[in-house]
Amino acid sequence: MRLDNMLLAEGVAGPEKGGGSAAAAAAAAAAGGVSPDNSIEHSDYRNKLSQIRQIYHSELEKYEQACNEFTTHVMNLLREQSRTRPVSPKEIERMVGIIHRKFSSIQMQLKQSTCEAVMILRSRFLDARRKRRNFSKQATEVLNEYFYSHLSNPYPSEEAKEELAKKCGITVSQVSNWFGNKRIRYKKNIGKFQEEANIYAVKTAVSAAQSGGDSPNTPSSAGTPRYPSEGTGSQQHPLLWGRSSWEPPLPTTSASCWNRSSQELPPQPAPLPCSLQRPLLGLE
DNA sequence: AGACATGATTTCTA
DNA sequence: TAGAAATCATGTCT
Numbered sequence: 211m212r213l214d215n216m217l218l219a220e221g222v223a224g225p226e227k228g229g230g231s232a233a234a235a236a237a238a239a240a241a242g243g244v245s246p247d248n249s250i251e252h253s254d255y256r257n258k259l260s261q262i263r264q265i266y267h268s269e270l271e272k273y274e275q276a277c278n279e280f281t282t283h284v285m286n287l288l289r290e291q292s293r294t295r296p297v298s299p300k301e302i303e304r305m306v307g308i309i310h311r312k313f314s315s316i317q318m319q320l321k322q323s324t325c326e327a328v329m330i331l332r333s334r335f336l337d338a339r340r341k342r343r344n345f346s347k348q349a350t351e352v353l354n355e356y357f358y359s360h361l362s363n364p365y366p367s368e369e370a371k372e373e374l375a376k377k378c379g380i381t382v383s384q385v386s387n388w389f390g391n392k393r394i395r396y397k398k399n400i401g402k403f404q405e406e407a408n409i410y411a412v413k414t415a416v417s418a419a420q421s422g423g424d425s426p427n428t429p430s431s432a433g434t435p436r437y438p439s440e441g442t443g444s445q446q447h448p449l450l451w452g453r454s455s456w457e458p459p460l461p462t463t464s465a466s467c468w469n470r471s472s473q474e475l476p477p478q479p480a481p482l483p484c485s486l487q488r489p490l491l492g493l494e
Numbered sequence: 495a496g497a498c499a500t501g502a503t504t505t506c507t508a
Numbered sequence: 509t510a511g512a513a514a515t516c517a518t519g520t521c522t
Contacts, residue, residue, distance in 0.1 A: 342501050342518050350500095365511085386510085387502060394513065395500090 213321040220328045222263045266324045277313040349378035358410035
């Protein structure tokens with residue numbers, strides 16, 4: 211029964227019209243992404259689902275036919291036997307019951323394997339990792355601008371995340387993912403990001419100079435040359451992220467760690483690891 | 495084809 | 509429960 215329900219829900223069993231499209235739409239919605247080529251993948255999903263559906267129905271038909279044929283065959287046999295021995299209606303009923311049970315268990319297997327096929331298709335369709343798309347250049351730019359102009363505390367608030375998400379045309383959780391990835395990758399390899407940081411520092415500085423104020427997305431904080439001083443007033447590199455005392459794997463360059471607690475409290479001028487004593491971003 | 499980049503997921507922790 | 513860290517899976521570049 212559960213298998214039946216599932217096949218019905220997936221549009222494999224049940225009426226042909228629109229079969230699967232609802233499920234595909236639901237799957238697409240669950241996937242969360244609003245990719246431009248969604249319709250392509252959507253139709254791909256539908257095609258595959260209708261393939262499964264076709265196989266399922268043709269197999270089902272075959273089984274039903276075979277079941278009927280076998281039943282009549284057995285009935286004929288019993289009829290023949292009734293000439294030589296008494297065959298009660300009860301016996302006939304029993305035989306038919308056995309045959310039907312056998313065939314329904316075969317049908318069950320068919321349903322089960324169809325369900326599996328649908329699940330695999332669905333998981334492929336839904337698995338966001340499989341359909342990962344890089345963000346647009348403009349979106350990455352917006353995120354990077356925010357990140358580098360908040361280097362001292364790259365933890366956007368919920369509102370900031372929402373605003374960034376809106377600007378970038380992505381979801382809030384994608385923004386969170388992006389910042390999570392960015393923070394960890396930045397910390398792991400600051401050297402590699404210095405050039406990028408410098409570029410955004412210049413950008414922010416230029417746009418600040420042009421607008422004669424803060425850049426629109428960095429209302430309260432300073433851009434990179436002005437950057438890390440967000441709240442600290444310190445000229446030291448105040449990067450102190452990381453909820454636990456994070457130690458850089460290679461304390462060669464101006465390593466840093468962020469402190470989650472620094473989100474709530476204005477960053478303390480405080481105990482920077484010696485590795486933070488040098489200015490960051492190759493601006494020394 | 496392989497290396498690297500990057501978005502998403504999983505696991506763990508405070 | 510948000511974030512760190514590790515890892516996965518795909519995209520992109522050479």
